[in-house]
Amino acid sequence: MMRRSPFRTAGRACLVALALCAPATGAARAAGPDPMQDAAGETRKEATRETTWAAIRLDLFPGRDIGEAGAIVQLDAPDRAEDAALVPISIQLALPAGDPRTLKAVTLIVDENPAPMAGRFTLGDGRRDFSLSLRVRVNSYSFVRAVAETSDGALLMTKAYVKAAGGCSAPATKDTADSIARLGEMRFRSFAETGRPEAQVQIRHPNFSGLQMDETTRGYTPAWFVREVEVKQGGKLIFAMEGGISISEDPTFRFSYTPSPDQVTVRAEDTEGKVFTSTFPGGGS
Amino acid sequence: MTQARARVARRRAESLRAVLSIALFLSLLLALGLLAARAPAGAADAPPEPPDYRLDGYRTPTPATLAGAKVLETAAAAEVWRAGGAAFIDVLPRPPRPAGLPEGTLWRDAPHASIPGAIWLPNVGFGALNPDTEAYFRAGLQAASRGDVNTPLVIFCQRQCWMSWNAAKRALEYGYRDVAWFPEGTDGWAEADLPLVPVTPRP
Numbered sequence: 480m481m482r483r484s485p486f487r488t489a490g491r492a493c494l495v496a497l498a499l500c501a502p503a504t505g506a507a508r509a510a511g512p513d514p515m516q517d518a519a520g521e522t523r524k525e526a527t528r529e530t531t532w533a534a535i536r537l538d539l540f541p542g543r544d545i546g547e548a549g550a551i552v553q554l555d556a557p558d559r560a561e562d563a564a565l566v567p568i569s570i571q572l573a574l575p576a577g578d579p580r581t582l583k584a585v586t587l588i589v590d591e592n593p594a595p596m597a598g599r600f601t602l603g604d605g606r607r608d609f610s611l612s613l614r615v616r617v618n619s620y621s622f623v624r625a626v627a628e629t630s631d632g633a634l635l636m637t638k639a640y641v642k643a644a645g646g647c648s649a650p651a652t653k654d655t656a657d658s659i660a661r662l663g664e665m666r667f668r669s670f671a672e673t674g675r676p677e678a679q680v681q682i683r684h685p686n687f688s689g690l691q692m693d694e695t696t697r698g699y700t701p702a703w704f705v706r707e708v709e710v711k712q713g714g715k716l717i718f719a720m721e722g723g724i725s726i727s728e729d730p731t732f733r734f735s736y737t738p739s740p741d742q743v744t745v746r747a748e749d750t751e752g753k754v755f756t757s758t759f760p761g762g763g764s
Numbered sequence: 765m766t767q768a769r770a771r772v773a774r775r776r777a778e779s780l781r782a783v784l785s786i787a788l789f790l791s792l793l794l795a796l797g798l799l800a801a802r803a804p805a806g807a808a809d810a811p812p813e814p815p816d817y818r819l820d821g822y823r824t825p826t827p828a829t830l831a832g833a834k835v836l837e838t839a840a841a842a843e844v845w846r847a848g849g850a851a852f853i854d855v856l857p858r859p860p861r862p863a864g865l866p867e868g869t870l871w872r873d874a875p876h877a878s879i880p881g882a883i884w885l886p887n888v889g890f891g892a893l894n895p896d897t898e899a900y901f902r903a904g905l906q907a908a909s910r911g912d913v914n915t916p917l918v919i920f921c922q923r924q925c926w927m928s929w930n931a932a933k934r935a936l937e938y939g940y941r942d943v944a945w946f947p948e949g950t951d952g953w954a955e956a957d958l959p960l961v962p963v964t965p966r967p
Contacts, residue, residue: 531872538870593859594871619874648859689862697894702862723869724862750864 528640531590532622539588539596540634545626548635550575552585554625556639563646565614565727570625573608580629582606587613589725591621592647593690597725603716610677610735611718614727616646616688647690647724651700658685658729663755665745669762671738678762679733680710682747682755688724705730707748712761713741738763817933818926819891826929826947832936834944838952841918844944845879845958850916851908852882854950855889855931857921858965877960879920879953883908884965888934889927904966905935913939920946 536545555569572582581604587597597615617623624638661683670677682705689702708720708730717736730747741761748754813827829835836844844850856878861871878884888901909915917940919932925947932945946952954960 535870535872591874593861593873594865594869596870689865690859692890697890697892697897699859699862702864706866724865750866 528590528620528622531595532624535588535590535595539586540626543634545634545636548625548627548637551635552625552627552637554623554637554639556623556641558640558642560617560641560643560646562649563617563643564649566617566623566641566643566646567612567614568623569610569612571608571610572606572627574629578607580631580633582609583628583630585609585611585628586624586626587615588624588626589615589617589621590624591619592616592725593618594723594725596723598720598722601716601719601721603718608735609718610733612733614731615725616649616727617641617643617725618647618690619644646727647688648692650691650694651685651687655685655728658683663747663753665747665755665757665759667743667745667757667759669738669760671762676738677733677735678738678743679731680708680743680745681729681731682708682745683729684747684749686724686726686728686730690724703750705747705749707746708732709746710734710743711746712736712739712743717743740764817891817930822889822926823924824926825924826926830929830932830936830945832943833932836918836944836946838946838948838956838958841920841944841946841948841953842956842958844916844918845881850918850944851905852879853905853908853917853919853931853935854878854882854884854963855919855921855927856884856886856925856950857889857927858886876963878950878963880959880961882963884963885931886965889921889925889929889931891926891930893934901931901934902938905938905940907966909940914941916942916944918944918946920949922949923947923951925949 551572551574553571553573555571557566560566568587570585570587572585574580574582582602584599584601586599588595589597598613600611602609615623620642621640622638623641624636626634626636628634664683666681668679670679684705686704687700687702688704689699691700692698693700702724704722704724704726706722708722710717710719710732718734720732722730736743739761740763743759743761744756745759746754746756809825810828811825813829813831845852854876856876858873858876861873865871876884883904885901885904887897888904890897893901905917909917917932917935919928919935921928921931928945928947928949932943935943950960
């Protein structure tokens with residue numbers, strides 16, 4: 480499912496495509512400096528593609544049982560990503576009618592990324608449904624997983640296999656310089672007037688993964704990314720994120736909320752300890 | 765010849781034509797299949813050898829040659845490996861864990877399997893190296909060759925990977941006299957059912 484961020488202009492998309500799309504390869508971004516992936520290698524890996532999860536789940540959820548999510552967690556991800564550095568992911572959480580529980584959090588995992596935990600999203604109290612769309616980097620063909628946690632402590636997982644490679648090491652673009660120049664600037668848009676109880680926030684940040692090669696130093700650009708985001712409305716938490724290297728440049732989150740006159744405040748902190756805060760109209764009347 | 769006989773003959777001729785054209789079609793398919801099976805992957809679109817190092821698009825078809833180096837098919841590489849005496853150098857890139865990750869970040873290096881006895885020197889096949897990586901490559905080659913520039917080197921990564929081409933070219937530039945480039949790398953090796961073993965990068 481492709482939901483283009485309205486903040487990304489067509490011009491930007493063209494620039495990214497021109498600058499980064501590899502020649503002679505069908506899959507997007509298959510020719511970055513690091514993506515050691517090809518069809519043959521991946522066919523061999525298919526058989527063992529659950530192996531990584533078996534290795535990392537104990538670190539991510541020590542001692543916890545993880546059940547199948549069924550209809551409670553839906554995950555939309557492209558089978559084959561157009562751009563491995565900007566893979567659109569959409570998560571919908573909904574508890575069925577009569578279920579007495581609420582939702583506490585959802586964790587997004589990209590198995591094959593060297594830092595597999597893309598983001599952990601904690602929800603405000605009392606949520607029984609939540610939707611979230613964002614863009615992530617996918618370094619090699621990988622399962623993407625959403626693991627929801629309910630108020631009784633149960634973990635519910637759903638997964639999707641995404642064919643994309645090189646997302647974490649994709650080189651910086653001209654836009655990256657712009658992101659640094661406008662570091663921490665935010666844009667907020669409520670979709671309330673279109674009838675959707677949803678909003679989107681974008682934080683300008685290069686979100687360097689630490690796996691990108693710097694053309695001038697010939698070394699890896701140090702990791703530098705937004706590690707925490709907190710979105711509140713009228714002082715109440717909508718969601719908070721603890722993020723890693725997998726969130727794409729200029730982190731952008733579209734999420735469900737209740738539009739109201741109460742202001743929305745967004746606070747973000749990056750790995751250098753820089754804090755960015757902005758306040759926006761709540762989008763409701 | 766009666767009309768009935770003529771009709772039968774015509775029908776026979778038609779069915780013969782049909783059989784022949786199917787046979788022709790099948791043999792064409794077979795020929796194409798054989799061609800595809802015989803040609804190394806990407807050989808059809810092998811680009812000419814560039815004069816300098818490749819700086820981007822590392823996972824694209826590689827040239828058929830490298831000036832100054834031997835080029836080994838999988839079978840030939842396996843022969844060299846069995847004979848012993850050559851240093852096998854795997855140059856598959858792998859980024860190190862970045863500094864400055866938040867405490868407690870789960871980091872997992874993807875496991876890698878290589879040719880038994882090979883030395884893994886990641887990141888030495890980029891088109892341009894910083895001084896640290898350059899020194900790392902020189903030291904790695906020196907150790908692998910026991911300081912003898914006449915030691916045969918077999919340099920590889922995976923199929924259609926310019927990293928091995930770059931690294932082999934660089935080894936020549938460093939003065940190694942017996943450099944072989946093995947373009948099929950661990951992909952060709954695995955497909956030939958030759959053994960691969962877990963490997964960690966040389967520190």
